[in-house]
Amino acid sequence: MNLWGARTLLMKEVRRFLRVPGQTILQPLISTALYFIVFSYTVGAVQREVDGVPYMQFIVPGLVFLGIANNAFLNASSSFFIMKLQGTLVDVLVAPLGPAELLFGFVAGAMVRGLLVGLLTWGVALLFTTAPVAHVFTTLLFLLLSAYVFSVLGLVAAIWAEKFEQINFFPTFLMLPLTFLGGVFYSVASLPEPFRSISALNPVVHMVEGLRAGMLGTSEGSPLGLGLLLGVALTATVVAREMLRRGYRLKS
Amino acid sequence: MTPALELESLTKQYKTQRALDAVSLRIGAGEIFALLGPNGAGKTTLIGAVCGLVKKTSGTVRLFGVDLDVDGVTPRYSVGLVPQEINFDPFFTVRESLRIQQGYFGQRHDDARIDELLAALALTAKADTQTRALSGGMKRRLLIAKALVHRPKLVFLDEPTAGVDVELRRDLWSYVRRLREQGTTVVLTTHYLEEAEELADRVGIIDGGRLLLVEDKAALMRRMGERAWTVRFSAPVRALPDGVAGTLDDDGRALTFIERPGGPSGAEVLRSAYAAQLPVADLALRPAKLEDILVRVLNGQEADR
Numbered sequence: 397m398n399l400w401g402a403r404t405l406l407m408k409e410v411r412r413f414l415r416v417p418g419q420t421i422l423q424p425l426i427s428t429a430l431y432f433i434v435f436s437y438t439v440g441a442v443q444r445e446v447d448g449v450p451y452m453q454f455i456v457p458g459l460v461f462l463g464i465a466n467n468a469f470l471n472a473s474s475s476f477f478i479m480k481l482q483g484t485l486v487d488v489l490v491a492p493l494g495p496a497e498l499l500f501g502f503v504a505g506a507m508v509r510g511l512l513v514g515l516l517t518w519g520v521a522l523l524f525t526t527a528p529v530a531h532v533f534t535t536l537l538f539l540l541l542s543a544y545v546f547s548v549l550g551l552v553a554a555i556w557a558e559k560f561e562q563i564n565f566f567p568t569f570l571m572l573p574l575t576f577l578g579g580v581f582y583s584v585a586s587l588p589e590p591f592r593s594i595s596a597l598n599p600v601v602h603m604v605e606g607l608r609a610g611m612l613g614t615s616e617g618s619p620l621g622l623g624l625l626l627g628v629a630l631t632a633t634v635v636a637r638e639m640l641r642r643g644y645r646l647k648s
Numbered sequence: 649m650t651p652a653l654e655l656e657s658l659t660k661q662y663k664t665q666r667a668l669d670a671v672s673l674r675i676g677a678g679e680i681f682a683l684l685g686p687n688g689a690g691k692t693t694l695i696g697a698v699c700g701l702v703k704k705t706s707g708t709v710r711l712f713g714v715d716l717d718v719d720g721v722t723p724r725y726s727v728g729l730v731p732q733e734i735n736f737d738p739f740f741t742v743r744e745s746l747r748i749q750q751g752y753f754g755q756r757h758d759d760a761r762i763d764e765l766l767a768a769l770a771l772t773a774k775a776d777t778q779t780r781a782l783s784g785g786m787k788r789r790l791l792i793a794k795a796l797v798h799r800p801k802l803v804f805l806d807e808p809t810a811g812v813d814v815e816l817r818r819d820l821w822s823y824v825r826r827l828r829e830q831g832t833t834v835v836l837t838t839h840y841l842e843e844a845e846e847l848a849d850r851v852g853i854i855d856g857g858r859l860l861l862v863e864d865k866a867a868l869m870r871r872m873g874e875r876a877w878t879v880r881f882s883a884p885v886r887a888l889p890d891g892v893a894g895t896l897d898d899d900g901r902a903l904t905f906i907e908r909p910g911g912p913s914g915a916e917v918l919r920s921a922y923a924a925q926l927p928v929a930d931l932a933l934r935p936a937k938l939e940d941i942l943v944r945v946l947n948g949q950e951a952d953r
């Protein structure tokens with residue numbers, strides 16, 4: 397195992413996104429802060445409490461999740477895909493870096509960005525409301541798992557994609573609808589049928605519920621959310637590792 | 649001594665094209681091997697199959713005696729590649745790029761090594777420059793530095809001097825010779841045949857995925873090299889006397905003779921010209937060229953070695 401090589405790749409990935417903080421940190425932070433402000437002062441003005449929690453506080457976990465998921469995905473997908481386009485992927489393919497080291501480097505780098513944006517989103521929320529963490533372990537578990545899952549998915553998308561358009565396919569057609577319909581800004585429990593039952597099929601709902609349970613302590617937790625995250629994490633890891641091992645769309 | 653590289657029946661079949669056709673080759677430690685051939689001959693595919701960029705269809709690749717099917721990672725610690733296509737990571741400076749490359753190969757920062765390479769490749773002044781601000785030739789030199797920064801025992805140089813100016817190209821040649829003196833094995837592809845002639849210990853000629861010839865360069869030059877002698881006369885000569893080989897030009901002022909292995913030597917022709925009292929005024933000699941040999945081998949003459 398080339399531990400130093402994997403560490404180098406991770407550090408390179410982190411330095412890469414820190415070189416353009418306006419694009420990689422500030423821009424997503426402003427987007428999520430705007431979501432927070434607009435939804436809090438519009439929906440929050442009408443619906444002051446959800447599940448016994450002030451609306452402003454209620455949407456914090458969902459926004460943190462959104463920041464993590466989007467940025468973890470984007471970092472892994474854009475960084476890897478740009479390396480493919482620029483030809484610098486040759487550097488890591490020729491080096492003694494196996495699938496495990498490549499997976500670690502790209503995924504850990506993307507997780508750092510996702511978690512950093514998530515943390516800063518939480519920090520912005522603290523300017524407006526209190527956002528306590530009820531269950532530290534559950535919160536950390538969901539934060540890390542969410543960051544991991546979307547980082548690996550970003551890597552898979554970048555390995556698979558052959559055009560920029562394909563890279564945007566996943567965030568535009570899958571992540572955006574799933575997150576907006578995933579109970580980030582509302583409680584799924586308050587939806588009428590059949591929308592409530594349909595929403596239960598959306599994995600993001602359970603991921604957001606899990607994080608909300610951890611941060612706000614509004615429920616006992618979400619075993620389904622945890623199970624889904626673990627299932628997606630395992631499947632995505634196996635797929636990504638196999639793609640890297642076979643050199644799928646990386647080696648001719 | 650274990651060869652640096654061994655290929656056995658290495659084959660790469662794309663959908664409709666056989667890029668490598670049962671290529672077998674051994675490259676010894678510490679030699680400079682030039683792999684020559686026209687565009688699309690299979691040179692870059694061969695290098696890619698060894699360096700992990702191309703999935704072989706069949707055959708065996710051994711690096712330092714280790715079969716890559718058994719262990720595809722460990723031997724790579726000792727291999728460096730200068731790819732044909734220029735690439736650079738625009739987020740980093742020259743020095744940072746080299747440190748990252750060292751790290752990929754499991755090595756801690758070694759700025760002394762980086763400084764040594766930057767000096768050898770005339771990049772010292774650009775150490776802290778963003779890579780995107782480098783000229784094409786500088787980017788090419790950075791690729792060479794990246795391939796060497798981890799002190800590999802086997803280096804593949806795929807068109808390393810394309811776009812590099814003449815003076816620097818000669819400096820690079822000196823550096824490649826130094827590498828060999830230090831025991832590094834170098835596999836070189838180039839379109840500058842002069843480069844191969846200057847550097848190579850052995851030459852391989854590949855075309856259509858088939859290795860047509862592998863031979864010691866000096867022996868090849870002796871075996872197939874043709875020297876052209878041109879003897880100029882101070883007065884026109886109407887016809888060549890018997891015993892003087894060669895071709896007289898139309899105005900009778902020059903005699904051209906191609907010296908081929910097994911035939912009369914240029915010196916013998918010159919002696920016969922003096923003996924026949926021809927008005928010899930000047931002599932020009934064009935040495936044997938690898939380029940001519942390559943063309944003849946590619947045209948199907950005298951291969952199969």
